[in-house]
Amino acid sequence: MRKSKSRSKARLAASAGLTTGAVGAALLVAPAAAFAAVSVTPPVAAPGDSVTIVDTDATFVTGSTTAASRVQILTSPGTTTPVCASAIATASTTILATDQTQTSSSNTTKSVTFKLPAGVTAGTNGQVKKYVACVYDYAAGTTARQGNQNGYTINVGTPTTLNPPIGFTGGGNVVNITATTNVFTNVSTIGAQFSSAGECPTTYGAPVANLATTVNKTGDNAANLTVPAGVVTTANPTKYAVCFYNGAASSSALITGGQYTASQLALSQNIGPWQGGNGLNITSQNEFLAGIDDPGVLVRTAACPNTYAAANVANANKIIAADKVRKLSTTRLAVTVPQVYDDQSAATTAFAVNPVRDWNICVYTGTTDTVSTLVAGTPYKVTTIQTSTGITPKAGPALGGSMVTVTGTAFPTEPGALTATLGGVPLVDITPLSATAFTARTTRRAPANNVSLVVTTASGSHTLSNAFSYNSALLVGPNTAPNNRAVEVVVNGVGFENAPFTNTLSSGAHIFLVKGSYNSADIGSTTRANSPVADCSNVLVLSDTELICKLDLTSRLDAAGAAVLAATPTAGNAVVTAAGSRVITGTAFASTDIGKAVIDPVDSDSKIPAGTVITDVVSATKAVMSNAATGVATASTVTLASPITQTATATTSNGSTALSAISPALTSADVGKFIIGAGIPAGRSIATQSGATGTLNDGTSVTSGGAHPVILSGTKIPVPDGAYNLQYVSNAAVNAVVTDPAYVQSQVSSTSTFTVASF
Numbered sequence: 001m002r003k004s005k006s007r008s009k010a011r012l013a014a015s016a017g018l019t020t021g022a023v024g025a026a027l028l029v030a031p032a033a034a035f036a037a038v039s040v041t042p043p044v045a046a047p048g049d050s051v052t053i054v055d056t057d058a059t060f061v062t063g064s065t066t067a068a069s070r071v072q073i074l075t076s077p078g079t080t081t082p083v084c085a086s087a088i089a090t091a092s093t094t095i096l097a098t099d100q101t102q103t104s105s106s107n108t109t110k111s112v113t114f115k116l117p118a119g120v121t122a123g124t125n126g127q128v129k130k131y132v133a134c135v136y137d138y139a140a141g142t143t144a145r146q147g148n149q150n151g152y153t154i155n156v157g158t159p160t161t162l163n164p165p166i167g168f169t170g171g172g173n174v175v176n177i178t179a180t181t182n183v184f185t186n187v188s189t190i191g192a193q194f195s196s197a198g199e200c201p202t203t204y205g206a207p208v209a210n211l212a213t214t215v216n217k218t219g220d221n222a223a224n225l226t227v228p229a230g231v232v233t234t235a236n237p238t239k240y241a242v243c244f245y246n247g248a249a250s251s252s253a254l255i256t257g258g259q260y261t262a263s264q265l266a267l268s269q270n271i272g273p274w275q276g277g278n279g280l281n282i283t284s285q286n287e288f289l290a291g292i293d294d295p296g297v298l299v300r301t302a303a304c305p306n307t308y309a310a311a312n313v314a315n316a317n318k319i320i321a322a323d324k325v326r327k328l329s330t331t332r333l334a335v336t337v338p339q340v341y342d343d344q345s346a347a348t349t350a351f352a353v354n355p356v357r358d359w360n361i362c363v364y365t366g367t368t369d370t371v372s373t374l375v376a377g378t379p380y381k382v383t384t385i386q387t388s389t390g391i392t393p394k395a396g397p398a399l400g401g402s403m404v405t406v407t408g409t410a411f412p413t414e415p416g417a418l419t420a421t422l423g424g425v426p427l428v429d430i431t432p433l434s435a436t437a438f439t440a441r442t443t444r445r446a447p448a449n450n451v452s453l454v455v456t457t458a459s460g461s462h463t464l465s466n467a468f469s470y471n472s473a474l475l476v477g478p479n480t481a482p483n484n485r486a487v488e489v490v491v492n493g494v495g496f497e498n499a500p501f502t503n504t505l506s507s508g509a510h511i512f513l514v515k516g517s518y519n520s521a522d523i524g525s526t527t528r529a530n531s532p533v534a535d536c537s538n539v540l541v542l543s544d545t546e547l548i549c550k551l552d553l554t555s556r557l558d559a560a561g562a563a564v565l566a567a568t569p570t571a572g573n574a575v576v577t578a579a580g581s582r583v584i585t586g587t588a589f590a591s592t593d594i595g596k597a598v599i600d601p602v603d604s605d606s607k608i609p610a611g612t613v614i615t616d617v618v619s620a621t622k623a624v625m626s627n628a629a630t631g632v633a634t635a636s637t638v639t640l641a642s643p644i645t646q647t648a649t650a651t652t653s654n655g656s657t658a659l660s661a662i663s664p665a666l667t668s669a670d671v672g673k674f675i676i677g678a679g680i681p682a683g684r685s686i687a688t689q690s691g692a693t694g695t696l697n698d699g700t701s702v703t704s705g706g707a708h709p710v711i712l713s714g715t716k717i718p719v720p721d722g723a724y725n726l727q728y729v730s731n732a733a734v735n736a737v738v739t740d741p742a743y744v745q746s747q748v749s750s751t752s753t754f755t756v757a758s759f
Contacts, residue, residue, distance in 0.1 A: 039198035040152050043241035043257035044128060044159040047121055050354060051154055052113040053133065058147035060112040060135060070136050071098040071114040074151065077132035082149035084134035096120065098133075112147075116156065125220075126158030126181030127255040130202070155200060158183050160258035161414050162242060166270060166379060168285050169262045171227035177244075178415055182220035183256045184244075190215035190223060191248035194231050194260065200243035204252040215244065227260070235374045236304050237263040237360070264288060264376035265363070271356065271381040271412070271458040274347050276339040278460070280380075282361065287330035288376050289363075295375070296367035297325050297335050304362035304377035310369035314342045315350070322367065333363065340382055347384065355410050355435040356383045384410040386418075388455050388464040397473035397749070398494035399545075400444040404468070407437050412457050422468050423451030444545070446495035447472035447728075447744040470494075472746035474511075476726045480755040483718035486552040489536055489754075493728055493746065496547050501539040502732075505562050510732045511536040511549050512561075513719065517748050518727045522735040531561025534719050536726060551726075553756055554644075555716040559592050565717045569641035569674050571682035574598070576607065576629040576638070584625055584638075589617045595720035597643040598625055599676055600633045602709040607631040613643050613720075639676055644714030651707040652679065657687070657699030661707060665691045674713040679704020686712075724754045 039054045053060075070088075073096040077083045091097040099115040112135055123129035132151040137144050158181040167173045184190060192215045193207035210230025217223045223244075231240060240260045245252040265288070268281035289295060296308050297320040309317055324336040340359060341347040350357055361380045366372035388408040396402030404427070412418050413432040420427040420440060427440035445451075453467035475492040491511055502508030512518055512532035519529035533556050536549035558565045574586040584598065593614050600608040609627045616624040651661040659675075666689035674685045679702055687697040696702070728746040730736075736743050746752065 038148070038152070040133075040154060041198055041239075041241075042159055042259055043195070043198065043200045043243060044155045044157050045116060046159055047156060048116055048118070049159075050113055050115050051133070052111055053135070053147070053152050054111045055147050055152075056110050058110065058135075060110065060137075060146055070138055070146075071112065072096065072134045072136070073098060073117060073120055073154065074132040074134060075119070077151065082145075083132055084145050084149055084151045086145050088136040088143040088145075093119075116154070120154075120156050122157040122181075125185045126179065126183045128155045128157040128253075128257075130154070131156055153199075153202070155254065155257065157256050160242070160244065160256050162258045162260050163414075163416065165259065166237075166261040166263055166266070167227055167231075168266065169232045169264055171229050171231045171262075173227050174224055175227060175242075175260065177215075177223045177225065177242075177258065179221045179256060184217055184223065185220045187217070187246050187255065189247050190217055191245035191252050192225055193243050193245075194228065194240040195243055196238055196240055198239055198241050200241050200254050200257045202254055203250065204245040204248060204254075205250050212248075231260070231262045233262040233264060235264065235376045237261050237265075237378050239379075261379050263378040265361070265378035267361065267378060267380060269458045270379070271383055271417075272337055273385045273459040274339065274341050274351075274357070274382040275385070276337040278337050280335050280337055280361070282333040282335065282363070282378075284331050284376065289327055289333060290330045292365050292375070293327070294322065294366055295325060295327060295333065296320075296364040296372055297333070298362040298364070299338065299340055299380065300360045300362055300377075301358070302360075304360050304374050306374050307370045308364040308367055308372035308374075310367060315340070315346050335361075337380075351384050351410070356381050356412070383412070383457075383459050385460045385462060386410040386412075386455055386457055387462050388453050388467070391422075391453055391464070391467050394467070395469040395471055396442055397747070398445055398447045398470040399473060399475070399492070400442045402442045403439060404442060405433075405437060405439050406453065406455065408455065408462075408464075409436060410459075411435050411438055411455070418455065418457050420453065420455045422453050423448055423470060442468075442470075444494055445470050446498075447493075447730075447746070449744070472728045472744055473749040474726055474728055474746050474752040476752055476754060479753060480757060481551070481553055482758055483553040483721065483756050484758075485554065486550050489549055489551050489726070491536070491547050491549060491726065491728075492545055493547075494545055495744075496541045497544040499541075499728075499730060501541070501547075503535075503537050505532075505535060505557070505732060507731070507733055510729050511539065511547075512727050512729055512732075513551060513724050513754060514727050515722070515724055517725065518729060518745055520729070520731075520733070520735055520737045522738075525560075526562070526734045527560045528734055531559060532557055533724060551754075553719045556592075556595070556719045559590060565592055567642040567674070567713070567715050567717050569599075569639045569676055569682040569713055571639040572635050574623075574633075574638045574640065575635045576631075576633040578629070579607075579631045580628050582625045582628050584614070584623050584629075585621055586623065586635075587621065589614075589620050589623045591617055592717075593617055593623060593640060595643065595717055596640045597645060597713070599639045599641055599645070599711060599713075601637050602647065602677060602711050607633040608638070611643075614640070615720075639682055641674060641676060641711075642714040642717050644716065644718065646712050648710050648712055649707060650675070650677065650710045651705075652677070652702050653699075653705045654679075654702055655700055656702060656705075657695045657697075659686070659694040659696065660692070662692045662694060666694050670694075670712060672715055674715070675710050676713055677704075677710035678708045680710070719756050721756050721758055724756065725752050726754050727752065 037056045096117045096119045131154040134151045135146040158179045160177045163176045191204045193212045213228045215225045243257045272278045299318040326334045362377040363375045364372040390407045425445045429441040432438045449469045450466040453464040481487040499509040513534040521529040536551040538550045540548045598612045600606040612627040688695045730744040731740045
């Protein structure tokens, strides 16, 4: 259904009696004309892509109804000639209308470009499915068929990406092939051939000598090959369709394809911004500049003309000024690319159709108009410099691993054509989704707020400021412990080596145990809005991502978070008004009372069960106990103290510091403990001990002598049972969140939780 007047460059060479190795040099000296009467590109189009039909024997005109579709896609074309109806048909499930065609209105137009409609899909695993495109004219209100009466075959599937997509004439280089679907699934042998016609035969057939090659399959969506020697070119580069088949038998079916260009030249970058200003290094395997002192260079949308064109043509022919062209050797040339579109509106119009536009770099023997001859040319693409408009989510852990989606414009969709950094560290696993979005994964970085995103392609770099914040989320282990001992905790995060860790609670970096999330904001009297409960101190930094600290759960910090909470017993503040109630009332309860023991008389008349602690403070006048009272307890008998207690009996004397007949006998570990009992004011502690005897730190106010029960209370208030978080704080000063511009604290996460439990 397709005709072609193309002749392979290998056949031309063979007819001239040239060996393969001489082909490139011969064609460079005496280029031969070769062109396709009919071509459909790309050789394999993805669903929704644009397709271009070139037919030098036809004329495609836009006509008077430019908004209407002039191309119809046949899903079941059949074989009866003509395949395409003489007039445009009504769209149906087997006749699909395309989007508006994208063509020139000139009556001499030999091509038509259109977008595949939604109903056009690929085959199994993204392999090729065939359709036929029929072209019609709306000029003067007619709907007459244009071009080939049997239409133009369209191969729809997953096109392959070739890396590199361009190489020197004569082949020999290795090209990697990748696809976004598993097109090579169940394909044991992959047949491949290069077609200079720009399109792929339906079956493998009998490829032209030196245009077929062996394919090494490396995965269901990947392979590589060595470009065969017959892939050659003239001074103008030659585009080849690279066609892949399910086998290498003549009947093997086409499964996918890509595009490759043979060139006499190589560019240091094959794509750049349409605004120009970028430098290009142009090299060749041949001495293409031998005998040429002042080469001329053009940037063209069309193929390079055989002679130099010394006039700028809007959006089509751009002269590179003589002072921007530098001959470095007979095989190397450096140029500065000019702006190729005359204005922003022209570029906007062009890139609305396709985010990447095809141009050519053309090198001549000089700059004399219509006289200086073409030496060599090579493809060059231009694009808009990509922009990044947003990133989602806008924050993640400094340990990395977050999947982010970046939105913007003009992103290349070829794998590997885009790189990006976030806060100066690279994003990895970059996956293009479209020209306006890609996904990536963050890597490890020191915690920081509002870092910049930099997206780089061959056309340049674009920076999006205040794009992302790296939160210092911690990973801690163990994440639970009882409150009767200290525990060593291993903490993983980022940025520990430069953190100024200190054991001073009012400055430096710390790992704090916090109820909820730490807040250093000053709420008055140098008190933090949410102070730490404990400090994981004695930090040992093992690496930038790991440290060890000691978390002592047997003591807690005061309300200001600035010192260890005093364990001095308090009395005369609390009463219980009813039996069976867990409510205790008072005059000055504080959050630091949570976890304190509620102790009534230590004799048989106690109304509060042993081991009772305050579990919640409702207000300054109301708190909740862990156990219900058995009766009314008055302020004169209730004491709040450390829950670390033990019972004993002792004999006291009025106004004396002496303790005697203590049972069980005291040990040196009891020195400093508080003693609670009849006639002993709150806050008295053991000053000395000697077995069954000892002294108080102050006995002048002891008012009840004789033998009676006592309770020995500890010197610390342990961290109450419950759920907490371990958080990194770069500066422990009050209000550092406001006053320190470099302040950082880790975020609460599932990996930073810490549970204090009695077990």
